[in-house]
Amino acid sequence: xxxxxxxxxxxxxxxxxxxxxxxxxxxxxxxxxxxxxxxxxxxxxxxxxxxxxxxxxxxxxxxxxxxxxxxxxxxxxxxxxxxxxxxxxxxxxxxxxxxxxxxxxxxxxxxxxxxxxxxxxxxxxxxxxxxxxxxxxxxxxxxxxxxxxxxxxxxxxxxxxxxxxxxxxxxxxxxxxxxxxxxxxxxxxxxxxxxxxxxxxxxxx
Amino acid sequence: xxxxxxxxxxxxxxxxxxxxxxxxxxxxxxxxxxxxxxxxxxxxxxxxxxxxxxxxxxxxxxxxxxxxxxxxxxxxxxxxxxxxxxxxxxxxxxxxxxxxxxxxxxxxxxxxxxxxxxxxxxxxxxxxxxxxxxxxxxxxxxxxxxxxxxxxxxxxxxxxxxxxxxxxxxxxxxxxxxxxxxxxxxxxxxxxxxxxxxxxxxxxx
DNA sequence: CGCCGATGTTGCTTCTGTCAACATTCATTT
DNA sequence: AAATGAATGTTGACAGAAGCAACATCGGCG
Numbered sequence: 001x002x003x004x005x006x007x008x009x010x011x012x013x014x015x016x017x018x019x020x021x022x023x024x025x026x027x028x029x030x031x032x033x034x035x036x037x038x039x040x041x042x043x044x045x046x047x048x049x050x051x052x053x054x055x056x057x058x059x060x061x062x063x064x065x066x067x068x069x070x071x072x073x074x075x076x077x078x079x080x081x082x083x084x085x086x087x088x089x090x091x092x093x094x095x096x097x098x099x100x101x102x103x104x105x106x107x108x109x110x111x112x113x114x115x116x117x118x119x120x121x122x123x124x125x126x127x128x129x130x131x132x133x134x135x136x137x138x139x140x141x142x143x144x145x146x147x148x149x150x151x152x153x154x155x156x157x158x159x160x161x162x163x164x165x166x167x168x169x170x171x172x173x174x175x176x177x178x179x180x181x182x183x184x185x186x187x188x189x190x191x192x193x194x195x196x197x198x199x200x201x202x203x204x205x
Numbered sequence: 206x207x208x209x210x211x212x213x214x215x216x217x218x219x220x221x222x223x224x225x226x227x228x229x230x231x232x233x234x235x236x237x238x239x240x241x242x243x244x245x246x247x248x249x250x251x252x253x254x255x256x257x258x259x260x261x262x263x264x265x266x267x268x269x270x271x272x273x274x275x276x277x278x279x280x281x282x283x284x285x286x287x288x289x290x291x292x293x294x295x296x297x298x299x300x301x302x303x304x305x306x307x308x309x310x311x312x313x314x315x316x317x318x319x320x321x322x323x324x325x326x327x328x329x330x331x332x333x334x335x336x337x338x339x340x341x342x343x344x345x346x347x348x349x350x351x352x353x354x355x356x357x358x359x360x361x362x363x364x365x366x367x368x369x370x371x372x373x374x375x376x377x378x379x380x381x382x383x384x385x386x387x388x389x390x391x392x393x394x395x396x397x398x399x400x401x402x403x404x405x406x407x408x409x410x
Numbered sequence: 411c412g413c414c415g416a417t418g419t420t421g422c423t424t425c426t427g428t429c430a431a432c433a434t435t436c437a438t439t440t
Numbered sequence: 441a442a443a444t445g446a447a448t449g450t451t452g453a454c455a456g457a458a459g460c461a462a463c464a465t466c467g468g469c470g
Contacts, residue, residue, distance in 0.1 A: 008435060008448055030316055044450050109375050110315045111235055116376055155378060156393050163368025170314050173360060188361050249419050
């Protein structure tokens with residue numbers, strides 16, 4: 001196996017993706033630069049064009065990878081807990097992911113008006129959402145969520161964790177530690193203090 | 206009052222802000238360019254530096270204005286309805302704002318890791334959140350929300366509408382019309398189908 | 411009337427994305 | 441085994457943008 005990269009480097013595509021992820025983690029999607037990624041991969045400023053049509057395609061590839069990681073993080077969360085708890089843990093995993101790699105997360109969801117042109121990325125996002133729907137379905141089957149179409153419920157759950165993630169990353173939430181934000185998220189997901197509760201009379205045993 | 210701008214244009218700062226808002230609405234914060242803003246304002250590419258330290262400061266000013274508009278939109282929402290309904294309407298106004306000016310909304314919340322350096326912008330965001338807290342307080346006073354510290358409740362409400370706004374703008378929600386997204390938001394805020402209900406033994410008379 | 415600070419302009423330098431032309435290597439075919 | 445063509449990388453160019461410096465123009469001050 002050729003460990004030396006005399007001229008053809010071997011797996012530039014992977015190296016570029018890694019460099020891009022690293023760069024984005026450091027300086028954000030905005031500070032990210034094709035040339036700097038090439039520099040870090042040890043190739044000339046034009047080598048990336050042999051593997052990606054343009055800058056946006058590399059960004060899209062990074063986002064695609066992010067959706068994969070996010071999906072696995074959600075799937076790994078408490079795989080043998082009660083279905084409803086699996087869903088909650090998956091939500092916490094979502095927020096945890098967003099807080100650990102805020103820039104990567106931003107690359108996945110910001111500047112999407114053009115990302116729509118990358119079907120692989122859209123498919124990865126779709127799969128990611130699909131696991132959420134599956135989790136909701138599980139909770140429904142266990143009678144822990146109201147029956148019916150799971151999609152609206154999944155979208156609602158997604159909205160909550162996504163909102164917390166985005167606001168936290170934007171520095172708009174008052175908690176500074178990841179643990180504190182996750183506690184807030186857990187409290188919100190448990191629904192103890194319903195965000196905007198129904199005005200109907202509450203049942204208290 | 207000098208209506209002519211022979212050499213000194215009179216109110217370049219305002220004109221630049223307007224041009225920037227317009228430009229951002231067209232091409233997004235990413236496509237935004239200081240030089241193009243200057244071009245639209247009819248001045249040379251370096252005139253903006255007399256009014257803003259750099260590109261980011263102009264962006265921050267645009268974001269600051271956005272927070273003001275958003276706040277007013279929330280305050281205008283159903284000013285004489287039931288407190289809990291005022292809160293819901295304010296949430297809908299939030300999402301409506303985000304959907305109507307997605308790029309402006311993005312300028313307010315994306316790339317914030319650096320926006321923190323602009324105290325005016327942070328203050329505007331703070332005021333914006335403050336009106337939300339006030340609305341929650343009103344609902345609490347009317348007995349329509351659980352008593353206690355209104356801040357966590359306000360943050361939860363904010364997270365929901367923010368999540369819906371961001372996902373919708375990212376094209377991740379399935380509804381294509383603004384009205385449909387707003388209906389989804391209204392349903393979510395009414396809380397009829399709780400997103401992730403408590404797993405604790407349910408009280409059923 | 412002459413000076414000064416504010417505002418606007420022209421002209422650079424550096425960096426980036428992208429195109430075009432050229433170089434190197436590998437695999438395959440003869 | 442030598443040659444050839446497709447991948448893959450490299451060098452060099454150009455346009456556009458951010459930002460710095462030096463210069464120009466204007467209004468208000470003595």
